[in-house]
Amino acid sequence: xxxxxxxxxxxxxxxxxxxxxxxxxxxxxxxxxxxxxxxxxxxxxxxxxxxxxxxxxxxxxxxxxxxxxxxxxxxxxxxxxxxxxxxxxxx
Numbered sequence: 001x002x003x004x005x006x007x008x009x010x011x012x013x014x015x016x017x018x019x020x021x022x023x024x025x026x027x028x029x030x031x032x033x034x035x036x037x038x039x040x041x042x043x044x045x046x047x048x049x050x051x052x053x054x055x056x057x058x059x060x061x062x063x064x065x066x067x068x069x070x071x072x073x074x075x076x077x078x079x080x081x082x083x084x085x086x087x088x089x090x091x
Contacts, residue, residue: 023035
């Protein structure tokens with residue numbers, strides 16, 4: 001899918017429009033309905049897959065942030081405890 005990264009949004013829109021116009025010129029009305037519904041179905045599936053991927057990425061990011069937070073809390077608690085023990089030893 002590296003080729004998808006090299007095409008601009010405008011270029012992709014132009015290619016899509018040209019393919020659509022070509023299909024309108026070639027196919028009859030019933031075939032257009034069928035092909036259109038197939039494309040809509042494929043588009044819906046792609047949107048579901050992309051949304052799930054975004055959701056899983058967000059979960060992973062939240063998990064990593066939580067791990068960092070827990071490590072920071074552990075570090076600060078160790079620092080606080082070591083300061084308490086050093087203050088007690090001075091007494």
